Amino acid sequence: MAGMISTEAFSCFVFYGVLLVIKMYIIAFITGQVRLRKKAFANPEDALRHGGLQFHREDPYVERCRRAHNNDMENILPFLFLGAIYSLTGPSLAVARFHFLVFFLGRVLHSVAYLLALRAPTRSLAYIVAQIPCVSMALQILAAVAAYA
Template sequence: MDGINLSNPVFVTYAIASSLLVLKLMGQGWMTVYRMMRVDGGFVSPEDLRKTPLNPNPRPQQLDTDDYVDRSRRMHRNDLENIPGFWMAGFLMVIVSPPLWLAQCLMYGFVAARVAHALAYATKQTHDVRATFYTIGSLIVIFMALYVLWAVLF
């Protein structure tokens, strides 16, 4: 655990990549809220139809699915399904002390794959395009986990 400090460049790489992913994950949630407010709809819970200062004129149509809002919600859900695996595998990578070049390629590669996936989703690219970026990110995390297992077992 001596490598968990800012003098370890692999940890610094992990810290930068993880921080960027935190911003991506949290920003996507805010983007969903922005879109809900912009269209005054896309809500998901019946209690969202209560009259409040932020929803002074509630109406049943606000619970209708809105693709503009739901697209952001799907992007957020996708991040929630993929980013935590990176956090765990990345942290374990730091502990097993991989070469810096490998850690940087994998960690920054994952961040790039998530950004590319988000751009593909936001611009309504085909499933094939989104799946390509998902696959790249997924394979990176799988490789990281296998690298850790190899380092620990052998």
């Protein structure tokens, strides 16, 4: 990775960030496959291609997959920003890795709970667990730059 910022914390962030992006692609792929299996298409031209306009409809499980994907976008994108900046503030590698791992595991559990409709409050707890490192990173970033503001 010549020419890249190369701190251990940043490399660790990149590892978990890429895993999270791959997870988002997997959820998007699952959503598409469920659409095909359930024959529930959001666009008329897709429905026509797969059997007719009667398949231009919503399906509860397709919508569940879409909500899981949307939730990923709402939470992983801010993590990517916070994690990148946080990793450049000089945190200890162990602490940074813990932040990134907790967020990653929380988001994986959140997606599993969403897609499999696990009993409440599994999904909510996974969401909260994943938010804790983001709040921590945000506060540490603010503390690190407060002297310059």
